[in-house]
Amino acid sequence: MSYRELRNFAEQMRALGYQRIVSVENFRTPNFELVASVLYWMVKRYDPDISVSDSIETEDDRIEFLTTVANAFASKAKIRLNTKKLYAADGRAVKELLKVASMLYRASRVNEEETAAPPEVISLSSRIKDIKAARTLATDVTELGAKLYDLLGTEKEVKPERQRALSFLDTISSTLDNTPEHRHIQKSINDLIATARDDAENTKKQCDELQADERALDAKIKKKQSELERHEKRLKSLQTVRPAFMDEYEKLEKDLEKQYAAYLERYRNLDYLQFELDTYNKTEKEKMEENDRSLKRMQKRLREEELRLLRGDEELNDQSLDETLAAADTNRDASRNKRAADDDAITTKPKAASSSSNAANRRRSSHARDGPSSRVQGTMDPSVDADDDESDIDSDEISHDSESDSVSIAPSSNNGSDDIDDDDEASEMSEGEEDESNYASGHSSTGEF
Amino acid sequence: MVRLEVSQHTEHKEVAACVEWGPNYELMSGSDDMQIVRWSVDGDMLAKTTLDSCATSIAWMPSIGKSVSDLYAVSCTDGTYRLMTGNGREDRKVRAHHGAAIRVAWTFDGTALYSAGEDGELKVWSKTGNLRSTPIKAASPIYCFAIGASEEVCYACDRKVHVSSVGERKAQSWKAHEGIVLCVDWNTVNNLIVSGGEDCRYKVWDALGRQLYQSQPYAHVITSVAWTPNGAYFAVGAFNMLRLCDRTGWSCCREHAGGGSILDISWTTDGTQLAGASGTGAIVLGQLVDRCHEWNYFEVTLETPRLVVVNDLSNDTYEKLDFSRDRVVEMAVGYGHLVVTTTTQCYVYSTSNWNTPYIFDTPQTLSLVLLSDRHFLGMAPSSLTIYAYDGGRKVSQPRFHGLRTEILSATSISLAPDVVAILDGADKKLVRLFDVATGAPRAGVETIQHKKDVTFLALNQNMAGSFVRQLIVIDSNKELHVYQTNAASHGHKLQTQVDAASWHDKSEMLAAIADGQLLVWAYPQIVWIDRDLLPSTVTSKDVGTEVGKLPTIVSFRDSRLVARRADGPLVTATVSPHPAALFGFASTGRWNEALRLCQFVEDEPCWAMMAAMAINDRNLDVAEISFAALKLIDKLEYVLYIKGLPSEEATNAEIALLKRRPEDAERILLQATPPLLYRAIKLNIRLFRWGRALELAVKHRSHVDTVLAYRARYLKDFKKEEKDDRFKQLNDSVKWDWAQIKAKKDLEKKEEYARAGKPMPEKDKNSCFPSGGLGEYKITAQDRGELRSRCSTGPKKPGGGAVPGWGMMASMPRA
Structure with missing residues (x-):
């Protein structure tokens, strides 16, 4: 039993990978189980094919076990084990065990050294490779x-x-003289040399050509490059130069902007004003229509009133008509006298005829206009020209009034309601014009005749 | 994160059993092939020596002083040990044990050699190889033993670990592992034991056998453990495993080493390189790399043994510092400098310029570097040296009898700009103080004697303002004490159950983790100013769940405290930034800003700190405001009374009284020109120190009657009889009269006012001097008016409206 051996044995068993921790104190007292277990494990480790029974229950079994193991080691590993010492299973047994252990340990070390060359861990991927x-x-x-x-x-x-x-x-090898075979070889060699020479020349030529090409291309490239550089330079210079019109252009652009702003403003204003105008016109038109309507209403009322007046005063009219008729008789006498004096001026007659026909025309028109009055006039004696004339004139005047009214209204209704001042002026003007035209037509009619 | 960079070198054919670093970084290894090989530090073989037996362990005799030892002991399997010289000659061969001699070790001073063997005996031998004693006879082999700091031996036997002091009977032992304990190591710095056994675990113990850490069971038996000499890490070796562990036990890194078991591990004295003997015969060399230090926005990392990379996080630039000549041993960054030591040189960089360091040669390797504002301290195996940053100039070399650097570490040395504190090696209750400039013991306070063994000490760093250099100490009872180093004084116990403590880097703040609480003292100096205020300057925060058990404080800067849990991770806690800011203002005399800050914060600790700083700086106006804010009416009125005093000496004396230093106060009064005798006597009367008062009066032949009168009044009030012989004697001879006394008193006062050039206050002439005991005095009507107006216009809460207490103060009944 020795400290060093126990220590080394424990160390070697650790290195060999024995499943149990071997303590340095394990062999202080006899411990046959451990000795047997270690021996069994060593035998199996040394050669798994050696068959050893692992029963150590009886003394005989133990002796049997030790002898077989010792025999196995003696025959296979040439290690002599002292079975007596092993059987004692104390510190001295360790010395015996150490013999085997150190052998196994050295073997494992050799293995380790050999396998030390490849990397310790062989990964799966490398195996796949x-x-x-x-x-x-x-x-x-x-x-x-x-x-x-x-x-x-x-x-x-x-x-x-x-x-x-x-x-x-x-x-060939048998004779070294000038045989046909030799000649054949000479010839073929010469041929080969000739073709090879040709080939060489060809390639040389080709090389020269290619070199020339290369030179040309190089020159071209250089030229192009210089051109490119020049262009680039120019581009740069152009990029840096500011065109002369730029200032003006910018000024104009600014101007344009200003103008556009002004334009926008004005446009907006205009739009707004137009809108205002539209609304105003609409209101004006409504007002006009209203006026129109009220005027028409008034006209209607006036006419009805006139009619009522006309109808309600028939009797009165007859009476006054009689009176007027009587007054007309006296007048007619006087005019008869006058006419008689003027009998010799026959040329006036057609004039009178025309005037009477004129009056008749008018009567017709007035007749067409107001039935009652024509009826009234129809009842009157048609022979009484002068009276007719006068009443005609009267009725004419009335009708004229009504006409002028209608005339004054018509343009206003036609024109709509553009401008009230204009309108008034226009209506006045048209009234004047109407008057003038009437007047002119009167003149022209007189001129015609 | 620290890790090991491992390389392997094979020279032995058989199992390598032992390694040991010799002087000059030479490595010796012994193997079963009966050879001892000497290696260079890079793993090149230098020499071979053949023995006639297998070596089991090697021990170099320690070098003492400047001489380099040239002797080593080798234990062998044949039960002998040999003493060999460095060149491989066998000096002596001693039969020591029956069976194998398993281990030999020298005591730290090289006067004795211990050996243990398979026969279970541990023997002590003289330097020349004569047996001195056999203190331990165990039943089973002693596989390993380690010698502690104080000559105690810790050995592993069967499943137990024993600690016994040689020469004494008392011993402790405890069952350490489920299997046999194979290896044990005891660190002299942190006094912790680490053991490994056949149950595949390693465990950390304290010297009393309390288990601090237990590892998980690994696949194989733990065959070796070894502490770094500075106690920061330990290495654990097992089959195909080499672990580097923090002192608290958690594993920093794990390396596969060679395939065999690591049967022995040895660290160099600087604690940065290890060697392991592998079962395959290979020698494993490991170097601590990836050590990282942070300061401000600099991060300094040791990438490889010869390359330091500085990362400036402010602009994310990397600076590579290449040390082609030697490997880096230690580095430290702080105070605008980076100090890197290699095995032969020391490089001092400024953080503003990485290109041109100051380089100087060091005779011995500096294994520990501590920085302070202007200097840095380097620890070599036989000396402590203080250098200045500019040019690496050697400033001083503090030394004392019994200086042992191997038991010193960053927790037992502390460097401040003017003082260095070193824990005595022999007597762990004694802290020695040295002047930085001269290296001589500090004038006045050479040592600080604590009551218990000191485990941690630290000096505060700031130089600003009227600083007091203070020393905190954590002792073996885990109590935190604070001492001041300017004048001899008793320490003050701040806290119990303290795991770790640290000063703030810029201010006077002190942080400690105690019993799951993070405690921050805003101004510990308050202990010597007004200890009543101490409790109100402490803020505590429950961090028990974050930091766990036994945390350590890594850094305490700005408003950030970084602690390391026992199981490794860093935990950050924030503390209030106000005390630091306040200290910054006050130490530069910017009282107005300090006051504004206080008024803004409305925090009791701030006000208390403010009051203390103001008193310390004799700034009574600020003290008055602070006491008003703290609602300490008695102190406020006392401050007002002090303000009314005519002469400077009287003011100083009263401030000294406020600081509870009556001797100082008396000295100030007596040293005034002319001595303010009456005040000194009255001071003693107020403190009921009748003897002293009388002594002064008799000595100066004045005011004897005053003393007697007050004594008589005191006796009458307390209904006592005169027992003092001196008083009795004087009572017979001296007659006194109150009117006369008063007249004398008025005269003194008048003179004092005249000297101070101030008009004497008309009203309440008598009441300027306190008439009763300490703290009892009257204030003049003028003062009262002022007080009232101050209270009503005093600091207000942000919400508006006066603090409720002030109204009460204004309507306070007359004293």
């Missing part, structure tokens, strides 16, 4: 085999040729 390599190798092998087989198939045809060549070589 190995598999791939093996596969490619296998395919290569089969391919090569097939090729070989094919080549062997052509052997029959190739064989005579080969033999001929061999015999040819034989003849």
Whole structure:
């Protein structure tokens, strides 16, 4: 029993990977179970094929076990174990065990050193790479085999040729004189030399051409490059130069902006004003229509009143008519006298006729206009021209009034309500015009006749 | 995150059993092939020595002082140990044990050699190889032992770990592992034991056997453990595993090392490189890299052993510092400088210029660098040296008898701009103070004697204003004490159950994690100013769930405190930024801004801190406002009384009284020109120190009658009889009269006012001096009016309206 041996034994068993922790104190008292377990494990470790029974229950079993183990080690590993000491299973047994342990330990160390060269951890991916390599190798092998087989198939045809060549070589080697074979070889060599020379020259020529090409291309490239540079420079300079019109352009642009702003403002104003105008016109038109309506209403009322007056005063009218008639009689007498004096001026007659016809026309028109009055006039004696004339004039005046009214209204209604001042002026003007035109028409009619 | 950079070198044919670093970074390794190989630091073989037995362990005799030792001991499997010289000659061969000698080790001073063997005995040998004693005889082999700081031995035997002091009977032992304990190591700096055993776990213990950490069970037996000499990390070796662990136990990194078990691990004395002996015969060299330090917006990382990368986070630039000559041992960044030490040199960079460092050679490797404002301290194996940043000038070399650098670490040395505090090696209750400029013990206060063993100490760093250099100490009872180093004084216990504590980098703030609470003292100096205010300057916050058990504080800067949990992760806590800002204002005399800040914050700690700082700076106006805000009426009135005093000496004396330093007050009064004798006597009367009052009066032959009169009144009030012989004697000879006393008093006062050039206040002439005990005095009507007006116009709450207490103060009944 020794400190060093126990320590080394424990250390070696650790290194060998014995499943149990071996303590330095384990062999202080006899511990056959541990010795047996260690021995069994060592035997199996040394050679798994050695068959050892692991029963150590009885003394005989133990002796049997130790002898078989000792025999196994003696025969296979050439290690002599003292079975007595092992059986004692104390510190001295460790010395025996250490013999085997150190042998195994050295062996494991050698293994370690050998395997130390490849990396300790072989990763799975590297193994996959190995598999791939093996596969490619296998395919290569089969391919090569097939090729070989094919080549062997052509052997029959190739064989005579080969033999001929061999015999040819034989003849050459056998005689060193000037045989046809030698000459043949000389010739073929010369031919080969000639073709090779040609080839060389060709390639040389080609090389020269290519060199020339290269030079040309280089020159071209250079030219292009310089051109490019120049252009770039120019581009740069152009980029930096500010055109002369730029100031003006910018000024104008600014101006335009201003103008546009002004335009926008005005446009907006205009739009607004137009809108205002529209609304104003609408209101004005409504007002006009209202006026119109009230005027019409008034006219209607006036006419009704007139009619009522006309109807209600019929009797009165008859009476006054009688009176007027009587007054007209006296007047007629006087005018008869006058006419008689003027009988010799027959030329006036057509004038009178025309005036009477004129009056008749008018009567007709007035007749068409107011039925009652024409009826009234119809009841009157048509022979009484002068009276007719006068009443005609009267009625004419009335009708004229009504006409002028209607005339004054008509343009206003036609024109709509453009401008009230204008309108008034226009209506006044049109009134004047109407008057004038009436007057003119009167004149023209007189002028016609 | 720290990790190991591992390389392997094979020279042995058999199992490599042991490694040991010798001086000059040479490595010795022993193997079962009966050879001892000497290696260079980079893993090149230098020499081979053949023995006639297998080596089990090697121990170099420690170098003492400047001389480099040239002797090492090798234990062998044949039960002998040999003493060998450096060149491989066998000096002596000693039969030590029956069976194998498993381990040898020297004591720290090299006077004795310990050996343990398979026969379960631990023997002590003299330097020359004579047996001194066999203190331990165990039943089973001692597989490993380690020597602690105070000559105690910790050994592993069967499933137990024993700690016993040699020469004494008392010993402790505890069952450490489920399996046999194979390896144990005891660190002299942090006094922790780490053990590994056949149950595949490693565990961390304190010296009393309390388990601090237990690892998970790994696949294989833990075969070796080793602390770094500075106690920051330990390495764990097992089959195909090399782990680097933090001192609290959690694993920083794991390396696969060579395939065999790591049977032995040895660290260099600087604690940055380890060597392991592998079961395959290979030697594993590991280097601590990826060490990272942060300061402001700089992040300094050791990328490889010879390359330091500085990352400036403010503009995200990387600076690569290449150390082609030697490997980097230690680096520290802070105060605008980066100090990097290699094995032979020291580089001092300024953070503003990475291109031109100051480089100087160091005779020994600096294994610890501490920075302060202007200087830095480097620790070499035999000395502590303070250097200045500019040019790397050597400033001083504090030393004392019994200085042992191997037990010093960053927790037992603290450097401040003017003082360096070092924990004594022999007596762990004693803290020694040295002047930075001269290296001599600090004048006045050479040492601070604590009552318990000190485990952590730190000095505050700031230099601003009227600073008091203070030292905090955590002792073995986990109590936090604060001492001042300017004048001899008793310490003050701040807190119990403290796990970690740290000063703020710029202000006087002190943070501690105690019992799951984060405590922040805004102004610990308040202990010597007005300790009544101390509780109100403390803010506490429950961080128990965040920091867990046994946290350590990594940094405390600005308003951020970073702590490391026992299981590794960093936890950040924020603390109020106001005390730091307040301190900044007050220390530069910007009282108005400080007041505005206080009024804005409306925080009790701030006001308390403000009051203390104001008193310390004799700024009575600010003190008055602060006390008013704190609603401390008695103190407020006392401050008002002090303000009414005519002479400067009297004011100072009263402030000293407010700080509870009556001796100082008396001294100030007596040292005034002319001595304010009456005040000094009256001071003692007020404090009921009759003897002293009489002594003064008799000595200066004046006011004896005053003393007697007050004594008589006191006795009458308390219905006591005169027992003091001196008073009795004087009572017979001296007659006194109150009117006379009063007249004398008025005269004194008049003189004092005249000297001060101030008119004497007309009203209440008598009441300027307190008539009763401490704290009892009267204030003049003028003062009262002022007080009232101040109270009514005093600081208001932001919402408007006076603080309720002030009204009460104004209508306070007359004292």
